Amino acid sequence: MRTLPQPHPEDFDLAAVLHALGDPVRLELVRRLAEEGETTCSPEGLTVPRSTLSNHWRILREAGVVAVRTSGKTRLVTLRRNDLDTRLPGLLAAVLEELTGGLDG
């Protein structure tokens, strides 16, 4: 089991985190992680080319939004919820409120 490189919470950059979240596909990935917990990096039902998806995961990982660990040939992804909540309080909660429980559903 190996964890891919990721920033320490102290090194989170607000612009990088917002940029990572500022894309419809990446928001959908974050929504699924929030609802389902750890997932593989190839979630079902997303019609996104593998290379594009890989790029989205990299952007999310490098910003500190997700952690990726490899187990054999499988990559498992988790949302770094605690790190985000500690470093940028309220940000992820506001995003998830809109993604999963907002007025517009």
Add this chain to the structure above:
Amino acid sequence: MRTLPQPHPEDFDLAAVLHALGDPVRLELVRRLAEEGETTCSPEGLTVPRSTLSNHWRILREAGVVAVRTSGKTRLVTLRRNDLDTRLPGLLAAVLEELTGGLDG
């Protein structure tokens, strides 16, 4: 006095708002608006080409983050704080906390 086109709060798109905020220059513009209130669209001390700055304002305006009104040849910009707070509760507050009062100053 004329207000440039801007989305109604009901039409705010989370990804577009996060994308608009996910840039260091645009975050600096938002920080200044939050601290100084209405400003001209050519803030002092920013070494950004006019065309680049104009593009940043457009992205912020089209996402609903700022409102721009023209008065003669002057463009005046305000942060749409109430609209953002109503439509995406907690998001702007979390961003401003990090920009103006966060642990790292």
